[in-house]
Amino acid sequence: MAIVGYRRVSTEDQNLDRQELGQVDKVFEEKLSGKSAKDRPALQAMLDYIREGDVVVVYSIDRLARDLRDLQDIIQTVNEKQSTIKFVTEGLTFSADKNDALAKLQLQMMGAFAEFERNIIRKRQAEGIAKAKAKGVYKGRKPSIDRQKVRELRSEGLSTYKIAESMGISRMSVHRILNG
Secondary structure (H helix, E strand, O other): OOEEEEEEEOOOOOOOOOOOOOOOOEEEEEEOOOOOHHHOHHHHHHHHHOOOOOEEEEOOHHHHOOOHHHHHHHHHHHHHOOOEEEEOOOOEEEEOOOOOHHHHHHHHHHHHHHHHHHHHHHHHHHHHHHHHHHHOOOOOOOOOOOHHHHHHHHHOOOOHHHHHHHHOOOHHHHHHHHHO
16 A cells, blocks of 8 residues: 655646655645646546545645546546545545545535636636736737748648648648638
8 A cells, every 4th residue: 555645736836845645655746737637747646646545635626636526537547446535635535435415515516616716717817818918918819839930831831741740740730821
């Protein structure tokens, strides 16, 4: 039996230190947005690593998932491996052999609040961008694809596949540039 920790912050400049997990045998850490569980390599590695009888320790629910469905799926995956997951801040534990209705209710409520909070953040961000655009301050992010280079490669006779491959972009991006 191993005690496995999982810690996550949203950006590179944030610090993982405040997420105290106690004594653990192995820790998986990442500095990525929590909006999608599928796009988090350390989370996927941790889920692959755990075995029957292991205990996964996470500082708080919002560090594991920002979406109620992702949260439930992750906990189900842990439990299907006959492992337990504990949340330090909330004091909740979910294990395959224990069916605690109150804990499940708390989890769903807290997960719903985390998802709600994420939606509010997105709304505030959109409002801020709209105000900045109205003031002429917001320019948007800098284009990451050299559109002129795409057109040049096409004029040289390269296929959309070859253009995408040589520039490290998707074929759909090439099509959008050429047809836009």
